Amino acid sequence: MEIKIEGLEAKIGDTPILRGVDLTMKSGEVHALMGPNGSGKSTLSNVVFGHPSYEVTGGRVLVDGEDILEMEPHERARLGLFLAFQYPVEISGVTVGRFLRRAVEIRFEGEKEVRTKGFLKDLREAMDFMEIDQQFINRYLNEGFSGGEKKRMEILQMLMLQPQFSILDETDSGLDIDALSVVARGVNKLRDQDFGALIITHYQRILDHIKPDYVHIMYQGRIVTSGGGELVTELEKSGYEWVREQYGREEEVHE
């Protein structure tokens, strides 16, 4: 799968957030998207998935050559895209088991028989792998979960749905080091030629566990520079001040 974002612009209300994002990613690659708070990283993930609060004002998002911006969120998901939420919402009364069974059914619709047959066994294995207690199968989705449990639940869903490309929106925020390594383990498990990921993060520490092939830095609604792992080291040394000084646009520096 190839995702090609071209000149993407979007706003929420009257506030422009994305001001021309260009980014090309493929299955088999892991990208990291870094940048200071408010640079538009989470907005990018929401816009790629079609969140109704954002209005796209320019550009395209092509998945294998097809523009997905007119598609409903569920149609985008059915292409094999996945979004691990920064703030997963609680769905009262819907158990993790029932919800995931349905999501797996939808994801593998053509091959339903095969994929849903060993569903419960697969789910239990994935839960063990993610160090999630099996009792969560019967709990209501995200209701009363701790921050760390919610994040692990996102990665569990990703393991079960086996997307071709996944966006992880600040999955590392608020996680202690143990939870972080479990989350990273989940991502690394899927890592192969048929799986790609965009890891959105403010900090470099998750990238110690998941080595990115490419690193992009976002600032003021644009990707201002891209490179390899050396960019992470640079950020570690100089912080985001360096980004602001080098790439900040005059008219926006003081906002």
Next chain:
Amino acid sequence: MSNEAQTVHIDDYKFGFHYPDGSVFKTRKGLDEEVVKAISSHKQEPDWMLQYRLQALKVFREKQMPNWGGDLSDIDFENIYYYAKPSEGQSRTWDDVPDDIKTTFDRIGIPEAERKYLAGVGAQYDSEMVYHNIQESVAKLGVLFTDPETAVREHPEIVKKYFGTVIPYSDNKFAALNSAAWSGGSFVYIPPGVKVDIPLQAYFRINSENFGQFERTLIIADEGSFVHYVEGCTAPVYTTDSLHSAVVEIIALPGSRVRYTTIQNWSSDVYNLVTKRAMAYENATVEWVDGNIGSKRTMKYPSIWLMGEGAHGEVLSIAFAGKGQEQDTGGKAVHCASNTSSVITSKSISKDGGTSSYRGQIKIEPDLHNVKSHVVCDALLIDEHSISNTYPYMDIQSDDVSMEHEARVSKISEEQLFYLMSRGMDEAEASMTIVNGFLDPLVKQLPMEYAVELNRLIELEMEGSVG
């Protein structure tokens, strides 16, 4: 049966089918002494029941319409048939049931349900029981499960002792109306110590245009007994307003437990005005599970009078108000003894401009100790123009009381929809998933086939609400 009826498919009927009116006997429109006498004589009732009906008729005429709750000014009492009898006599087996009636039942799935789950089915088609079957094991325990007409003839000593004692005809206008015109319903008596482990089920349907259905149910659970009574209704769609006004009385004698489950799905022109009340004596437990879907206007507040120490009462109320509908539902608990407890849980859903109102009352008499009451009202609004109201009334005259009331109104949020859609569900399925989740804690309490039916009914109601 006409060809037209045969071509109706289960998926498009949405409970709108009905068969040619094959009533064998029908009174003229309106209710007066002559009509009441005709009903009574047609049922070959003893004089004491006729006198009871006539007294009730007087009260019905004197009583004012309720001046609270929904607007009932459209009801034209003179334009309603109060009694119709669809077929001759009672049928014991399925083969004896007339074909068009059987077809109607087939569509709701009664015989299949019976094979799988039911102990006895008392299905009411218009006014009379046409199909009544108590599984032998239940009858052997001494359980009486019959229609009230039979009970009046065969068990007058029990009927006389309890009929109208929980809900006298003086209670309200619609209780008086029912007491004058009642027809059909169920009569259940569980002997001391008998625990009926399979739900007793009755299915009700209205199928005569402009015909008001006034069924009457009386359940007596003798000391230390247990019964779960289940009743469900669907009604076909008519252009003029129908009236359903039932009275249900439960007497739970010391140490007994009665659970009463109703799922009602009246068509959108039916006024559903029902009085349900239970008396729970020492250490008795009464539980009402009350699901209201459909109807034009429902006013229904299952009540429990906690008469003896250690009595416990629960009301679980589920309401779904769609376009043009008003569900005014809730529950009542009246604590008349110390060491009693009550729980009222209400879940309502409003969509397409529908109105759901919770109306509940907790009353605690003076000089009582250790009384507990807990009320939870949850409302879910599907869209901007639907309405939810809460009217809790409390009258607490003792000090040693623990009283809690929680009320929440939520709207299906964009974030929830987006989350579920990001996992591949389309918008309709995502909404339905949230609604089902909202009801899940209550649906879990229903017998399995009712849980399935409730989900199916709500799915039908939700259809077309999205996109």
